Amino acid sequence: MAPHRLRHLALLCLVCAPLLGTAMPAGAAPPPRPLCDACGDSFESTAQSHGVSVTVTHSNATVAVHKNGSATWVVHNRLSDSAGAARLRTNESLRTAIADRAMWDTELLRANVSGDGVITLRYREADFAQQSVGGTVRTGEFTEAYGYRNLDGLGADRLAVVAPEGTRVGWAIDGATVSDDGRRMTLTELNDGRVVTFVPRDTAFGPLLSLLAVGALLGPVLAVKALAYITLPATVFTLLIGAAAGGVAWLDWDFRRVQGSAGRVLAGFGALATTLLLLAATGVLRVSGVAAPLFGGGTALFLCGVALSQQSIRERASYRTVVGGAVIGAGIALGVTITATPLFARHGFTLPVLSTLLVLGPAFVLFPVGYAVGHGNRRLAMKTAAIGFVLSVVPVLPVLPAPFGLGVLFIPVATAVAAIVAIAGMPIFLAGVSLGVPSSGR
Structure with missing residues (x-):
């Protein structure tokens, strides 16, 4: 490893170590005591x-x-x-x-x-x-x-x-x-x-003043929490995307051949997800914990695939429109998950909604990432991966990691989830690559 890279790595460790320390509970916590000690x-x-x-x-x-x-x-x-x-x-x-x-x-x-x-x-x-x-x-x-x-x-x-x-x-x-x-x-x-x-x-602005007062207190805490809980998962997600981009360049496939079928493949994956949900509803499979997110993600993926199957849509595609499509897709997934949760989940909205944001959010980010790779802009793809992952996770920071009861152990769990999403989401990534590769007609 080059000396300057070693220095950067050491600096990163020095920055992250205190942040992780602030996220960890103190090893020698004071004994429990009531609010009124003298009572x-x-x-x-x-x-x-x-x-x-x-x-x-x-x-x-x-x-x-x-x-x-x-x-x-x-x-x-x-x-x-x-x-x-x-x-x-x-x-x-x-x-x-x-x-x-x-x-x-x-x-x-x-x-x-x-x-x-x-x-x-x-x-x-x-x-x-x-x-x-x-x-x-x-x-x-x-x-x-x-x-x-x-x-x-x-x-x-x-x-x-x-x-x-x-x-x-x-x-x-x-x-x-x-x-x-x-x-x-x-x-x-x-x-x-x-x-x-x-x-x-x-x-007359009591609620607003209360919100601002509490926000001034929570803001720095949430900032530290964001760095502690997002830095490593986002880094792993981005590095895997970089490796995938390098693999695409090394294999040198002709993605123009599959531009017309990429949308149908995504629609097929979405249909498969909803089929699995139907099997779960009949008792053939036991996926009750992820039934609502599976239904939401499958529905959104199916609709995105159908849209991409239209040549007129593919011809007007640009990086901005693909980003917009990914946002719409993630929004559909979240909306359908919230709607379907009362039908499939028995433990409230928290876990299904968090699962959607932590898994399906980064999964839809892979689409504009792939588009940037297909256009030959690897740097843009890395930026999109990092920023998109962070924006997907930030909305759940105020309640993380309490619903999972993991404390600081949420960091390796989130890192593993990021790696799984990056790998399992390769069909979405490759569909984006095929859309980003200029065809002979454009």
């Missing part, structure tokens, strides 16, 4: 570690968010009548030590125990939220992705969040109750967290 069972455990045995019968907390991003926590734990509760009431230093340890990443302001056995804890958290666009305040503390790591539920029986002065709740937690004036959000459980926003009280 309920978590407070009991902290007190036990200081040699005090107490039982919390009910716990609630209020978080008052301020415009500068700080928040004030007020926690009320009702303790059963016990010797431990009496010790906390009479021993201020012990009570302060337990309270200070109970809530992480906060400053203890006050801790006291009432005569009826309620311990009240007040904390200040400096970085609970951040200011964002248009006077919006956002917080990621209700989600593992952008706030607490290894989040384990709510902690309290009831938790209320008060919006900063002059604002109201924009995006709330699913299942939370928001007061009529929008100032207070109340939760009794926390399962699927999300970023919470607070927008100016009198604004």
